[in-house]
Amino acid sequence: LGKKMRMVRPWHRLPREAVAAPSLAVFKARLDRTLTSAAPPRGGRAVPGMAGRLLRGCVRAAGLCPRRAFGEAAGLRDMGFSQEQAQRLLGVESRLSPQRREAAVAQLLLLGLNAEAILGLLERRPELLRMPTERLQERAGKLRGLGLDGGQLQRALIRCPELFTLPRKRMAAAVRLLRERCLFTAEQLREVLWTCPNVLLEEPHQLHHHFQYVYFRMGVQQKEMVKARLFRMPFAELRNRHIFLERRGLYQTPCKGQTQTNNPKLKDIIQLSEKDFLANVAHSTPEEFEVFKKLLAREEEEKEEEEEEEENRDALYTEEDEDFDSEGSKPARE
Amino acid sequence: MAALGGCGPVVAALLRRGPAPGLRPVPRRYLYKKKWAATAPRIPCTRLALHHFDVNYSLQLKDLWPSVRASLLCEQKYGALLNNFSADDYVTQELELMNATDFVSEGSRKAQQGAAAEEVRREESRPQEVPGKVRTVMQTETQAEMSPPLRASISSNIKCYTYPRGDITRFRPARQDSLGILDYYLMDAASLLPVLALNVQRGDLVLDLCAAPGGKTLALLQTGLCGHLAANDVSISRTKRLYSILNSYIPKNIRETVSVTSYDGRDWKQLEGGTFHKVLVDVPCTTDRHAVMEEENNIFHKRRTKERQMLPMLQLQLLMAGILATKPGGKVVYSTCSLSSLQNECVVERAVDIAETQFNISVHVEDLSHFRMLFQDTFSFFSDCRLGELVLPHLTANFGPMYFCKLHRV
Numbered sequence: 001l002g003k004k005m006r007m008v009r010p011w012h013r014l015p016r017e018a019v020a021a022p023s024l025a026v027f028k029a030r031l032d033r034t035l036t037s038a039a040p041p042r043g044g045r046a047v048p049g050m051a052g053r054l055l056r057g058c059v060r061a062a063g064l065c066p067r068r069a070f071g072e073a074a075g076l077r078d079m080g081f082s083q084e085q086a087q088r089l090l091g092v093e094s095r096l097s098p099q100r101r102e103a104a105v106a107q108l109l110l111l112g113l114n115a116e117a118i119l120g121l122l123e124r125r126p127e128l129l130r131m132p133t134e135r136l137q138e139r140a141g142k143l144r145g146l147g148l149d150g151g152q153l154q155r156a157l158i159r160c161p162e163l164f165t166l167p168r169k170r171m172a173a174a175v176r177l178l179r180e181r182c183l184f185t186a187e188q189l190r191e192v193l194w195t196c197p198n199v200l201l202e203e204p205h206q207l208h209h210h211f212q213y214v215y216f217r218m219g220v221q222q223k224e225m226v227k228a229r230l231f232r233m234p235f236a237e238l239r240n241r242h243i244f245l246e247r248r249g250l251y252q253t254p255c256k257g258q259t260q261t262n263n264p265k266l267k268d269i270i271q272l273s274e275k276d277f278l279a280n281v282a283h284s285t286p287e288e289f290e291v292f293k294k295l296l297a298r299e300e301e302e303k304e305e306e307e308e309e310e311e312n313r314d315a316l317y318t319e320e321d322e323d324f325d326s327e328g329s330k331p332a333r334e
Numbered sequence: 335m336a337a338l339g340g341c342g343p344v345v346a347a348l349l350r351r352g353p354a355p356g357l358r359p360v361p362r363r364y365l366y367k368k369k370w371a372a373t374a375p376r377i378p379c380t381r382l383a384l385h386h387f388d389v390n391y392s393l394q395l396k397d398l399w400p401s402v403r404a405s406l407l408c409e410q411k412y413g414a415l416l417n418n419f420s421a422d423d424y425v426t427q428e429l430e431l432m433n434a435t436d437f438v439s440e441g442s443r444k445a446q447q448g449a450a451a452e453e454v455r456r457e458e459s460r461p462q463e464v465p466g467k468v469r470t471v472m473q474t475e476t477q478a479e480m481s482p483p484l485r486a487s488i489s490s491n492i493k494c495y496t497y498p499r500g501d502i503t504r505f506r507p508a509r510q511d512s513l514g515i516l517d518y519y520l521m522d523a524a525s526l527l528p529v530l531a532l533n534v535q536r537g538d539l540v541l542d543l544c545a546a547p548g549g550k551t552l553a554l555l556q557t558g559l560c561g562h563l564a565a566n567d568v569s570i571s572r573t574k575r576l577y578s579i580l581n582s583y584i585p586k587n588i589r590e591t592v593s594v595t596s597y598d599g600r601d602w603k604q605l606e607g608g609t610f611h612k613v614l615v616d617v618p619c620t621t622d623r624h625a626v627m628e629e630e631n632n633i634f635h636k637r638r639t640k641e642r643q644m645l646p647m648l649q650l651q652l653l654m655a656g657i658l659a660t661k662p663g664g665k666v667v668y669s670t671c672s673l674s675s676l677q678n679e680c681v682v683e684r685a686v687d688i689a690e691t692q693f694n695i696s697v698h699v700e701d702l703s704h705f706r707m708l709f710q711d712t713f714s715f716f717s718d719c720r721l722g723e724l725v726l727p728h729l730t731a732n733f734g735p736m737y738f739c740k741l742h743r744v
């Protein structure tokens with residue numbers, strides 16, 4: 001019985017209307033449609049043909065395939081993997097049952113990822129194969145709900161497979177923060193998400209600090225943050241570069257209301273390699289920057305220790321806790 | 335001296351931006367907000383100092399300024415001046431295990447190698463007096479001329495350990511030996527250069543005109559060569575610190591040979607004229623590193639504007655007093671920890687001029703460029719200094735700023 005249950009499961013992962021099809025031909029047609037709408041082909045890759053492969057894979061996974069002798073590799077080849085890719089894929093989590101493997105792969109195909117992308121993804125994140133397929137589905141749905149279309153969704157997932165495994169609450173908190181605290185528009189959020197999906201992995205208070213630093217300390221507006229792909233660079237690295245520029249006298253926090261500055265563009269601070277950043281923006285040497293980073297790290301460490309001590313001292317003297325809003329001044333949208 | 339006033343229109347505008355609110359400490363609950371605030375309630379002295387330096391030093395140092403600026407704003411490097419009077423023999427070992435090296439002995443090794451190589455060259459060039467070789471011979475001669483100070487200048491007993499370039503390790507605090515004497519003194523290693531330049535010889539009568547808190551006094555005593563050392567500083571509270579340093583580093587019998595006084599250095603000539611072989615004039619200045627880092631006691635405080643504007647004048651008067659206190663044939667080293675040419679070269683030039691015209695004393699500026707060569711591994715020197723030498727802070731060798739210039743009273 002247990003085996004039967006498992007064999008049936010993949011059907012439930014397919015879109016409801018496809019599964020409820022009266023005949024195989026109709027099912028195939030609907031599946032093709034589902035695939036096309038869920039994942040518009042990028043670069044004109046023919047998705048329709050994929051439906052057939054996918055279908056064969058699913059049918060096989062459901063125990064309907066008569067050609068068991070071809071083994072698992074054949075099943076994967078049916079789904080569009082080359083012999084070599086199928087072999088590699090089988091090497092990932094090799095103890096996994098064929099059914100579960102194919103079900104997960106089918107789910108990824110449904111998101112519109114191609115064979116090579118799936119392989120790359122699973123080689124980096126083998127644990128995805130073990131995820132219940134409804135989790136994969138649910139997560140993809142959430143991301144679509146945030147406005148990511150097929151191509152953007154694919155790119156986000158390839159760039160950041162952790163999106164699948166991130167707890168739902170964490171993701172929701174990060175999204176809320178970006179919209180409500182950082183005041184990114186829905187459109188800006190969408191762009192942030194597909195260009196820097198890892199933003200959702202940041203601890204919310206960390207993320208808030210990251211944003212506030214750039215908004216208040218560097219004086220950069222949301223629009224420019226999005227364009228510069230702000231969240232692609234880890235905060236610590238951005239801060240290293242910014243404070244280095246600041247101490248060299250090459251970056252100044254703009255005054256309130258000031259729109260024109262001589263500051264380098266955020267894009268150039270973030271997107272250049274360290275070598276190019278030093279040569280073209282900071283006009284400095286790797287030796288200086290190396291030492292600077294070490295010194296700054298030590299400064300930060302000691303500042304934190306000091307603050308902690310201060311807090312402990314304060315705690316000793318505070319009778320009642322005053323109620324206050326600990327948030328910094330709120331950012332405004334341009 | 336207009337630039338030194340530091341009150342150009344931009345600074346004035348900065349200052350106007352708002353009246354200073356009460357000086358009560360900020361309640362802790364506002365600190366978080368303050369962190370992001372674009373405008374501080376009062377413009378900190380450090381900001382004013384930095385702005386002033388941006389205006390002046392970018393002209394003076396040009397492309398080098400950003401690098402110096404960042405260095406001033408980062409943690410400075412120290413050197414450990416070994417206390418030769420301490421009985422703790424393990425310090426050197428301990429320091430060397432940590433990869434620190436004595437930059438003074440390294441410099442003197444270089445000087446000896448240089449001198450030896452020169453011997454060889456001189457030997458070689460003697461039989462070769464072919465017309466075509468004239469240039470080589472002339473070069474050798476100039477080098478030969480330079481060699482005595484080159485060799486002598488660092489034959490001191492001063493030892494100062496520093497960590498290599500780019501190494502940000504810190505020294506542990508000084509430790510007492512069994513007699514309660516501390517094993518080393520932590521100071522900006524560049525501060526030793528003026529003392530090395532003074533080149534104390536056995537039996538010299540030495541004056542340290544602005545001595546407190548006493549780092550350089552301590553270094554002068556480490557040579558073990560001073561016939562007599564007079565350490566003066568106008569500030570009573572700072573002379574107390576000088577005393578306490580002498581107490582923690584120098585054994586009683588030697589300590590008692592140092593005469594500590596609290597005169598206004600400008601009046602020195604009225605007390606004793608022309609008596610010293612060596613005089614160190616380490617004047618008060620804008621203390622650039624302090625000015626951009628610490629609010630407390632900041633010379634760029636609005637209240638101290640007049641005092642700051644008068645610094646070059648005070649420096650000039652102190653240097654004049656130093657020159658007058660020197661025996662004919664004696665040496666004066668003038669030093670500051672500022673980058674400002676108005677407090678450095680300009681003061682020296684004026685002093686040489688005044689000595690000549692008003693006192694009929696002839697003073698020559700001595701060439702110290704060999705210091706650059708000998709200590710370039712440890713310090714980063716400014717190559718365009720008109721007179722004297724200037725150590726520029728650099729992130730990989732974050733010592734200085736330190737200006738020093740040596741004068742010879744003829």
Ligand SMILES: C[S@@+](CC[C@H](N)C(=O)[O-])C[C@H]1O[C@@H](n2cnc3c(N)ncnc32)[C@H](O)[C@@H]1O
Binds near residue numbers: 619
């Ligand atoms: C740069 S500090 C000297 C540091 C000291 N040489 C050392 O290495 O530790 C300048 C000193 O000059 C002193 N000073 C200021 N005006 C003076 C004056 N008119 N006569 C003598 N000393 C003066 C200050 O009190 C201050 O201690």
